[in-house]
Amino acid sequence: MSSLIEIDGSKFEGGGAILRVACALSAVTKKPCRVFNIRKSRPNPGLATQHLLGIQALSQLCDGKLKGDFLGSEEIEFYPGEIKSKELQVKIETAGSITLVLQTLIPPALFAPEPIKITFEGGATDTFFSPTFDYFRYVFLKILEKMKVKTEVNILKRGYYPEGGAKLEIVVFPSKLNNLNLTERGRFKEITVISGASEFLKDKKVAERQLAGVREVLGKLNLPTEEKVEYYPTKCPGSQICLIVKFENTIIGTDNLGKLSKRAEDVGKEAALELLKEQKSEACLDKHLADQILPSLALAEGKSQITVSETTNHCKTNIWVIEKFLDGKFEIKGNLIVWKRDSI
Secondary structure, three states, rough: OOOOOEEEEEOOOOOOOHHHHHHHHHHHHOOOOEEEEEOOOOOOOOHHHHHHHHHHHHHHOOOOEEEEEOOOOOOEEEEEEOOOOOOOEEEEEEEEEEEHHHHHHHHHOOOOOEEEEEEEEEEEEEOOOOHHHHHHHHHHHHHOOOOOOOOOEEEEEEEEEOOOOOOEEEEEEOOOOOOOEEEOOOOOOEEEEEEEEEHHHHOOOOOHHHHHHHHHHHHOOOEEEEEEEEEEEOOOOEEEEEEEEEOOOOEEEEEEEEOOOHHHHHHHHEEEEEHHHHHHHHEEEEEHHHHHHHHHHHHHHOOEEEOOOOOOOHHHHHHHHHHHHHHEEEEEOOOEEEEEEEEE
16 A cells, blocks of 8 residues: 655645645545644634545545544544545535535546536535635636536525535536646626525615625626526525626636625625736636636646636645645746646
């Protein structure tokens, strides 16, 4: 058996991304790993619910073996087996983030012999410190489509913090990942704004007011904009907004979540102001997508290059983890990230 790849979870930004990327690449490369000091810099160190359930589902996907997989654990060992096609059922009794669990599962699922159906019972589609599901679906997955990744998503019920209670199905199809060359946006096409909230907040017109905040910032630009207002039956109140900008060659986005202490108009306004910052950078990928896409980029054939609005600590952290598993090297030149890979 291969020797364990040692990953210090306190390095760089020291968050859960280290664990997610390490275990996902461990499953693909069949290189076992030990991750220690997990989320050491966080107020509540160790495995939280979404981290634990993510690696347990991953272990099921590849007939792996886990040691140290319990809530609060600051060290795990993961011994991957063969990635197999099977239906995965992930039950989340808290408001753990579904999108973060999927960041763990999607890269290895692409290497299964048959499509993989993942069903979520519980958890949150839209919660703090993670991408909203609209961003995940309409920005992240759309960029993966450019790499010839195919998925099918069905949201049966939204879930918010603190109750969760979401229901969701996603099918991930096997894919031989194409390399990605995104250095020019091409011409601007349109902006889509999706403003959603729980039915608990319908009388207060929270979704409409979030949209009003966006209009306050972007209205003077007179850009072609599609607006969507949505309300959902949920276990507890909550809201989210997502702005998606389509260009000829790429998609960028921003999102935001409602909070008890924040006016709905300000939720939309903040997302719109963030979008203006991303727009000015002229990069092909926004700062959040930059780090999320790197594991898939590194697993693709050949050389890839992308321009990003900002090389964040998350980005540098993921680069550090990826280079421990794959024979290749990232180069950062200004806002250009280049990856050259030899083989898996």
